[in-house]
Amino acid sequence: MRRVLVTLLLAWAALPAPSRAQGAGGAPAARPAPGFPSVTLAARSIGSRRGDPPERRAHAALLVRLTDGPGGFILQGGKESVPGWIPGRARVVGYVIPCQDPAIEFTRAAGAWWGESGVRELPTRPIATFVEAGLTEARIRAIVDALNEEFRSRDYRLEGGPSSNSFVSRFLERLGRELPATGDADLPGWGWKP
Numbered sequence: 672m673r674r675v676l677v678t679l680l681l682a683w684a685a686l687p688a689p690s691r692a693q694g695a696g697g698a699p700a701a702r703p704a705p706g707f708p709s710v711t712l713a714a715r716s717i718g719s720r721r722g723d724p725p726e727r728r729a730h731a732a733l734l735v736r737l738t739d740g741p742g743g744f745i746l747q748g749g750k751e752s753v754p755g756w757i758p759g760r761a762r763v764v765g766y767v768i769p770c771q772d773p774a775i776e777f778t779r780a781a782g783a784w785w786g787e788s789g790v791r792e793l794p795t796r797p798i799a800t801f802v803e804a805g806l807t808e809a810r811i812r813a814i815v816d817a818l819n820e821e822f823r824s825r826d827y828r829l830e831g832g833p834s835s836n837s838f839v840s841r842f843l844e845r846l847g848r849e850l851p852a853t854g855d856a857d858l859p860g861w862g863w864k865p
Contacts, residue, residue: 708737708806710846712839713774714856715793718783725793728829728857730780731839734773734797737806743773744811748838750827763822763833765815765842767808799851806846814845825865832863 711734716725732747744767751764770776774795783791818841825833837860840850850862 706802707739708735708803709800710735710803710806711774711800712798712843712851712853713777713795714798714853714858715777715780715795716783718780718785718791718793721784721787725783728859729836731798731836731856731858731861732777733839733842734777735806735811736773737808741771742769743771744769744808745773745777746811746815746839746842747777748835750835753826761827762825763827763835763838765818765822765838767812767815796856798853798856801848803846814842818842818845821865828860830859832860833865834860834863836860837863 712731713734714729714731717728717730719725730747732745734743734745736743746765746767748763748765750761753760753762768776774797778792778795779790780793781790782788783793818838821841822833822838828834836858840860840862843850853861
């Protein structure tokens with residue numbers, strides 16, 4: 672029951688204030704509702720070994736809703752193996768993940784039990800939410816493609832960057848946003864610059 676309440680509260684908190692109120696909704700379907708598109712910077716633990724508490728170090732993502740209806744996207748970075756003669760080499764890669772409810776889906780972390788492929792639910796904390804007028808799926812994918820090209824030749828480094836958190840911070844910068852304060856969230860590689 673507690674997990675359900677936490678999940679519902681996190682999903683509610685991730686919505687911008689205008690979407691929480693019941694509106695008259697007289698706008699045409701092609702125009703986004705006031706307060707949309709919205710982008711929420713959220714963080715959750717990077718996981719742990721089974722039996723250990725979740726790591727304090729966190730993984731950031733952007734939870735995007737283009738309208739006040741169902742559906743949206745999770746934008747996050749990850750690690751991709753680089754084929755070649757150096758074993759274990761990896762680079763940063765960004766993903767656009769369509770989903771019904773980004774706030775809930777981001778809590779379900781595949782591989783969060785280190786060394787295991789299963790899914791684990793981890794508490795997620797919204798850090799900042801803002802409205803990004805004019806944001807479209809095409810613009811999101813164009814920025815992700817450009818960042819993937821930028822990171823193509825760079826090795827993944829969790830602590831110093833570039834990392835999955837570096838990808839998220841660079842995406843926000845590409846939107847023209849200053850990086851929000853992350854409070855006590857431990858986001859390795861956050862704000863990394865080439």
